Amino acid sequence: MxxxxxxxxxxxxxxxxxxxxxFCEGAKSAGHHVERFDTGRMKIGPCLGCMSCRKEGGSCVRHDDMEKILPALVEADAVVFVTPIYYFGMTAQLKAVIDRFFAVNGQLRESNKKAYMISVCGDAEDWVMDGLRIHFTNICRYLHWEECGRLLAEGFYDADGIKATDWPEKAKALGASL
Ligand SMILES: Cc1cc2nc3c(=O)[nH]c(=O)nc-3n(C[C@H](O)[C@H](O)[C@H](O)COP(=O)(O)O)c2cc1C
Structure with a gap:
């Protein structure tokens, strides 16, 4: 896959x-081909809403790192979103990437992809991720993708904290289970 x-x-x-x-370690160990883009450190601008991609033969007017992601996105059998919580939702960096899906909406909605969400927030209250839960569900519903798994870890501000728990093991197991 x-x-x-x-x-x-x-x-x-x-x-x-x-x-x-x-997660990637687990997925690779199960024989899957994994391609990862760390979009928070890539050059990806927000959708301009210009609708050029909707014109006959049209495509996105922005020429940035999204051009590396879109071909892999269209080809993928499974898409895994990974984001920290910033103000009760995904980061602006990941949201910008998803908005740019708009340029290939038609192809995405016609492909049966599996979708996964992995997220971490700093606070421990169980409502902090409510917005992300419904957002992810609605993205999958709209794209006709199958929502296959969520790993939502609450109460971690730094990597040492989460590495001392079984969350990395759970992520590896999820990757291996694809
Ligand atoms: C701008 C910003 C907004 C944040 N908003 C929230 C929030 O709404 N709720 C929360 O529990 N944690 C919030 N956090 C904490 C992060 O979700 C948390 O530190 C997370 O572990 C960071 O993930 P990372 O180390 O992969 O970047 C915020 C952090 C930043 C920098």
Whole structure:
């Protein structure tokens, strides 16, 4: 299976990177082809809403790192979103990537992809991720993708904290279970 992992944190060694690393390790150990883009450190501008991509033969007017992601996205059998919680939702970096899906909406809605969400938030209250839960569900519903798994870890501000728990093991197991 072709697995596309899209992370959205600006931190190369943060909490969500720790879970993404473990997930990728698990998926590779199960024989899957994993392609990962750390979008929080890529050059990806927001959708301009210009609708150029909707014109006959049209495509996105922005020429940035999204051009590396879109072909892999269209080809992927499974898409894994990985994001820390920023103000009760995904990061702006990952949201910008998802908004740019608009340029290939038609192809995405016609492909049967599996979708996964991995997220970490600093606070421990169980309502902090409510917005992300419904957002992820609605993205999958709209794209006709199958929502296959969520790993939502609450109460971690730094990587050392989460690495001392079984969350990386859970992420690895999820990757291996695809
Ligand atoms: C701008 C910003 C907004 C944040 N908003 C929230 C929030 O709404 N709720 C929460 O529990 N944690 C919040 N956090 C904490 C992060 O979710 C937490 O530190 C997470 O582990 C960071 O993941 P990373 O190390 O992969 O970047 C926020 C952090 C930042 C920098």
């Amino acid at each position: 072709k697995v596309l992992v899209l992370t959205g944190s600006p931190h190369a060694s943060g909490t969500t990177a720790a879970l993404a690393d473990a």
